[in-house]
Every structure is written in C-alpha cells, then in structure tokens.
Amino acid sequence: MLDNEKSGNMNNAKSMSIIVTKGSLDWAYPPFILATTAAAMDVNVTMFFTFYGLPLLNKNLDLKISTLGNPAMKMPMMGMHMAMPNLAPMIPGVDRLTTTMMKNLIKKKGVASIEELREAAVESDVRMIACQMTMDLFEFSPDDMIEGIEIGGAATYMEGALKSDINLYI
C-alpha cells in the first residue's frame, strides 16, 4: 500500500504541467479540474500561474465572469438556451448579474467551487508556482497568496516542463 502511494511520486510516474494564464471564474475551471483529476490518477502535476491567472492563488478569491466579447456563452433558461448579449457588460452591474447566475448554476448542478478544487490541489500535492514577474508587475506580495506555493520564473517552469509527459497552456 505504502509502496503504491510512494510510486506516485517516483520518477516513473507520469507528469503534467499547466500554464494558467486566465483568472475569470469560467477559465479557472479547466486547469483546476485537470490538475486535481490528474493528481488523483497518480500524475505529478505542476501549475504555473502567470498574468491574469496569478490572482487564482490569492487568499481570497473573488472570481467573476464577463459575457463581453463571448458570443458562445449560452445559459440555460426555462428549458431553453439564452445567448448572453456580448456587449451588455458595458452596463454597470451586468457582469455581477451574470456572475451570480453562473455561481447559482454551479451550485445547483453539484459542480465544485474553485475554492474547493484549489484546496483539493493543495491536499494532493499539486506543485503550484506563482510567477515572480507577474507578482512584481501587478504588485502582489507573498502575503497575498495561499500557503504552500512556490515563487519562480520561466526557467523554473521550463525545468519541470522539459521532463513532463503533458504540457498545457490554458
């Protein structure tokens, strides 16, 4: 039993890296879903958070979605699908409204929250690297970030990515 658990962290285990570049509520899902699932399947996972993906490591998450410029977004409504007018977010309060709609839908359908998935990632030893340059650029300090992450740059990412079986950019 122990040997099996250990082998998950040995060199012969598969590995995956994900560059996380987007931090809106909808775009936060693919990297966290894949990272946690891969970790559950004994894959060694590294996530590199850069640019707008970096705030996903903030202690307090306040994620939003915007329909701006997103004509593909269709929300279920009374048995039909309603395309969200993609210029409507110019009106104050519309993004807040669509975010609330999305969060209600997420809850109703038993989909995990990003907070939950992030906690699962921490618990399953997913390696999370905050991009140093982005921290400088947007003036984030390590105190703003959750515990257990690393801070590094492109070379730190590359070192892991060169040895990874799967590298994703999201």
Next chain:
Amino acid sequence: MAEHVLNAEGLNCPLPILKAKKALKSVPQGEILEVRSTDPGSVADFAAFCNQTGNELLSTSTEGNIYKFQIKRC
C-alpha cells in the same frame, strides 16, 4: 457487500473521482469501496481512473438514476 461506501450523489465532475481517491486512502488493500454517483460521466471516468491507478473496477451497475461502482483497492 462492500465494506466501505462513498456517497457521491449529486456531485459533478471531477468531484466523484477526487472523493473516491481520498476515500481509497483509508481502505485497506484488497478491500472494496462502493461509490454511489448520479453523474452519468462517472461511468467512463471510473473505468479510466481504475485503469490508470491500478485499482480494480469489479462492477458498474445502475439503480434508478444512481450509478454504483465496486472498486477493489490495489
């Protein structure tokens, strides 16, 4: 009869898999974990999960809208 049962009803992808992985950690080797899920996607996902992790998927069955997976801990 499974000695250990995980109720993942009402949860969507990837939560049934994540919770199963966690639950399996406290299942002794050779014993069986039964996972109950309502997510139709979990049928394909538990097969893939077991295939990859070496745990044995003994059976998949349905009971109304509930999917039941018998997983033997490797």
